Amino acid sequence: MLQTIATINIILPFLYFVAFYAYAYDFYSEKKYLSNSKQIVLIVTLIIHTFYLISRTVEYNHPPITNKFEIFSIIAFSIGFSYFVLELLTNIRGTGAFIIFFSLIFQITSSIFIEHSYIVPEVLRNRLLGLHVINALLGYSGITISAVYGLLFMLLYNNLKTNKFGLIFNRLPNLEILEKLSFYSAVIGFVLLTFAIVIGIIWLPSAFPNFSYYDPKLIGTLFVWLIYGVGVSSKIFNNWFGKKVILFSLIGFVVAIMSLIITNTLAKTFHSFY
């Protein structure tokens, strides 16, 4: 089993690269050679990745959430999987390269640095924690996808405003669709982050009796949650369109990434497990 896990660990970045290359080639080239096969490559990659995550759980007797690089692999998977579901639901196939690129980066980092450990801190074996992590990771995948579509929206918006009718104009879906994809991903991300926060707050007093509500992790997460909350409600209640909504998504994503980096490296927080 260990040998299989090690082999798949090496293969996965290559598979994501092939999927990324297939989507990128299809985007840049107007020929339609890879329009169907790229989806098959992604499905195969996701199936093998699922098998890899299950194998790790069985072999090490804990879900693969006990170190940063196991989490990275799950993020790679959840971004790829969320994109795949979005592609199935909308049948918009032109934007995969921009999303799968993130899966590729996370999986490469994970595969290089991942540790194979049977020993994990007791606090990480809690069931509520498992739920908390799954919701948080899927939530972060949602806001990542939202930010990518937001960026694509801005690109096309600026191209249209400045009369540039090149690759971006020819190959991207229209502005309304990009805005919708970005908004729906943000809503899903926001809802899942809300669940993750609620579960975390329920679990927190029992796991860390001495925690502080001024902990940088809690403040950072709340800040991210508020940005998405305001953005989502503005769209729903004020019928906002375009750049204003997209800016919330992009700023929210940047703040979320900054918050993750700061709480995992610079600040002292209860949330440092690794």
Place this chain on the structure above:
Amino acid sequence: MNLVGISINHKTSALELREALHLNRNEIVELIPLLKESFFSEGVVISTCNRTEIFGFPHNYSLDISPIIDSLLRSKLIDSIKPENFSKFYSCGAVKHLFSVASGIDSMIVGDSQILGQVKEAFEISEDLGFTGTVLRRIFDSTMRVGKRSIKETNIGDGAVTVSYAAVQVVEKIFANIEKKSALVIGAGETGELAAVHLHDKGIGKIAISNRTTERAEKLAVKVHGEIVPFQSLQERLNNFDIIISATSAESLIISFDDIKESMKKRKDAPVVLMDIAVPRDIDPEVGKLENVFYHDMDSLKIIVDQNLQKRRDQIPLVKKIIMEEMVGFFAWYNALDVVPTIKLLRSFFEGIRHDELDKIKNKVSAEDFNKIEEMTRRMIGRLLHNPTVKLREFAESGANINDVTTNTLILKELFNLGEAPQNGNTFNGNEISSEDKIEKE
């Protein structure tokens, strides 16, 4: 092959000359009997606003086609067109030109999507008037195949190549569901009408027309099932529309920056597309600086048109490859038609010898013996010619390698001194057989 083609098109003459020579359906119907009587045994007349083409098999083998041109000019009572305004095509060149026309690569707007339908219609007129034969039918089968393959296998017809269609393409890059959007077309002239029709064809949810002259607006509104917005109250109504296309002949701006700013306030910044396809411009270009206002004028739309035209031109080599493939296929079939007359010649040559020999012994043997000898020689000739006949016929039916077919028929003619077999074509010197005869199997 003695197919002849005469063409007047955008490469050979100015628009007014092409327009002057344009033949409508009735005029083509009147011209065909004239052509049939004086020049062609079969043929076709294609006429669009950009070209008039006549293809046919002449009654007499002659490279002088000026009588046909004179006759055409007389039928339209035109004297300003000169013979230099016509291109002439012969044999393979005529077939290739017809294929090029049908594929759209010879059109003024490369990849024109209407030409194939117009070629088909022209052929149907000839068919209805009994002006077609087997070879012409086969040429047109191949022509239609060239046109269809060009559309299916290449991108020769892709992308907007007119300003009004480019405007619609930009609209589709902004809005997802055009059928839920409303559009206002200002100006009911030719350009405005084209834009309104494009939007209507794309299934726009609601369309309104505004024009200084109400009658013209009403006429266009009826055509596109739209409503009328009075020209005087235009500014107050702007906020009701997601797409505004302006194509008037006004000398100054009719929509100002403040008009759009005010409209955007009322729309709560919902996006709006402004297409200014008028020269001089109708809309203040400064409006493009407003958030969610997508302003495009003739210059920016021309960029799209030029890009798409270039993309279409890049596809021409692929279309030419299809034309060559279809030409090879057609001429393989056509040249194989020579085989059947050769078989006929060969059989009659052998039959001739048999009858000569039978005549020699007719009075030397009894009637009963003569019948036996006649029967025996008939069977013998049949068996001797069975294999060559079957082999040559196989070539004819399968349209096989043209070199094999030609070599075999030539050898056969040489060996048995079969004389000059009839050439392909219909009536070069009055002795030839018709194309129907050529493909007759026995």
